[in-house]
Amino acid sequence: MKLDPVNMKDWEVAQAAEENMKPVVKLAEELGLEPEEILPYGHYIGKLDFRTILERLKNKKDGKYIEVTAITPTPLGEGKTTTTMGLVEGLGKLGKSVTGAIRQPSGGPTFNIKGSAAGGGLAQCIPLTDFSLGLTGDIDAITNAHNLAMVALTARIQHEFNYGDETLAKKNLKRLDIDPRNPAIGWAIDFSAQALRNITIGQGGKMDGFMMNSGFQITVSSELMAILAVAKDLGDLRARIGKMVVAYNKKGGPVTTDDLEVGGAMTAIMAKAINPTLLQTIEGQPVLVHAGPFANIAIGQSSIIADRLGLKLADYHVTESGFGADIGFEKFWNLKCRFSGLTPNVSVIVATIRALKMHGGGPRVAPGKPLDKAYIEKNTDLVEKGMENLLAHIETVKKSGIPVVVCINSFYTDTPEEIEVVRKAVEKAGARVAVSSHWEKGGEGALELAEAVVEAAEETPDFKFLYSDSDPVKVKIEKIAKEVYGADGVTYSPEAEIKLKTIGENPEIRDFGTCMVKSHLSLSHDPNLKGRPKGWILPIRDVLVYQGAGFIVPVAGDIKLMPGTASDPAFRNIDVDVETGRVKGLF
Secondary structure, three states, X not given: OOOOOOOOOHXXXXXXXXXXXXXXXXXXXHOOOOHHHEEEOOOOOEEEOHHHHHHHOOOOOOOEEEEEEEOOOOOOOOOHHHHHHHHHHHHHXXXXXXXXXXXXXXXXXXXXXXXXXXXXXXXXXEOHHHHHOOOOOHHXXXXXXXXXXXXXXXXXXXXXXXXXXXXXXXXXXXXXXXXXXXXXXXXXXXXXXXXXXXXXXXXXXXXXXXXXXXXXXXXXHOHHHHHHHHOOOHHHXXXXXXXXXXXXXXXXXXXXXOOOOOHHHHHHHHOHHHOOEEEEEOXXXXXXXXXXXXXXXXXXEOOXXXXXXXXXXXXXXXXXXXXXXXXXXXXXXXXXXXXXXXXXXXXXXXEOXXXXXXXXXXXXXXXXXXXXXXXXXXXXXXXXXXXXXXXXXXXXXXXXXXXXXXXXXXXXXXXXXXXXXXXXXXXXXXXXXXXXXXXXXXXXXXXXHHHHHHXXXXXXXXXXXXXXXXXXXXXXXXXXXXXXXXXXXXXXXXXHHHHHHHHHOOOOOOOOEEOOEOOOOOOOOOOOOOOOOOOOEEEEEEEEEEOOOOEEEEEEOOOOOOOOOOOOOHHHHXXXXXXXXXXXXXX
16 A cells, blocks of 8 residues: 555555564564564564673674754644654665664553654554554553552551551561552552552552552653663663652651562562564664653653664664653753753754744744644744744753754645745754654655754764763752753742751752653743743752662643543544454554
8 A cells, every 4th residue: 555644644654664664573673683682572573682792792892873852832743753753764764874762652642642653654663553552561560560669658658557566577577657648659550540640549448558649640641650760771770660759757757668578579569661662664774772761740751761672773763752841852961961961963843833833932932723824824023033942942951061953844835935944044053954854744845854864963973961970969950940941040938948958058969860741832831832932930849869870850830640531532533443353543
């Protein structure tokens, strides 16, 4: 069947392309893997035994390291995963040895507004259904491990409340004196379930648990996902899980999973999840899928392990960061690269004419509603005004010392005049620019982008972090707020001030990296402020400590760790063809 993205839905393109997929064993063979290094999950998907591969290739030179980020997106997204897949395909068309790394999609957006995260058109990761609906179970493992920690915590609270010290000692339990009013985490589920944000548990009698306030967060925002993203190996994973703080005692001291003697069992649940999953693009290039999305409320990066593998297995490795450069790239730069010790060669910033028009003052863009005609008719004035947002992101990436390539993710409604406005402004800002039509044409449409990336990758990066480990936490927060977001300053709630004082007095955690939680729909904390907001202050209302991941997590504005499901969610369109068993309606 001819693949026609203009007249076919993305899921129809994916299903048609899947008829010609390479078996995963063949894909692994083309990557140079040994038979025992691929762990098949059916015919077309497999996990990679990363320890064996990295040990065998430890003396092999790394390939070029390419990161993909974006401008501040519209609520529709600007095609960052599509561009990542298109760039992998374009490099393949140039005859380059290439791998990609993307994140496993969360069930929250898959069944809600955004849909899956496989890319689109002729620039997709396949098989789409498996990719979108659970894959090899990594997110399920994180959900179960996270909730096992809560089972251990709530059971211990109940037993400590019901039993005296003598009875606890007979049961070989030490009193941890947990404060039920001060838990560090709640429960996890991988859906957008606003009704579970705030709940009461333990209702009933003495044997039904201790009554206390609790709640759910979406699984991909769990500290366990952050730990999976930054862990170096199984031993590191185990050590980090054991340090994860789940509550505080009545003196304010942390209670960890190892204090509850549940860290080992949690690691057992997640042991298989540490191996990245191997899939492919529509054009047959290898794609590693590992860790999860939501850079606004989590680290939002494909894993360090996946990147280390990709860099050993190919001459070019393309990895994706979540949302815009203010949060996704900033965390890649100051957290992921710090943890991995890897130096990127190029950062690609994805931009669309549509998003630039929105930032230039265009009408509101809302999922599920038709675009205003301003977005499909020529309007160079809106594009020019919206360039301030893109220029802010270029400046952010350039502060890291990494060469920048701006990719104009081309839509058929874009005009040559609008594209020229972007090209001139980007080149004046000292960055390369390429127009890419990978959604419509796959690798052929991404050749200009691929060539620009190859050229930029020959430069020597002057890589440097935004802040040092030893900077006080407030200094780190304020550097990010002022130099990346463009804020005039930072304010702190009384609760945040108290927590920051405690952190500053603790030498074990005060040098942790800073993982900001903030809206992805604006450079600021306020999603309504588009373009490049001026004259504003970043309000920090809370500060979390991810002791296992090694993060201090400042929470800005009103953002929540559990999104909500909208009135017209994607699950309304998903069904199964009962004759073939194939899933339809995913996007």
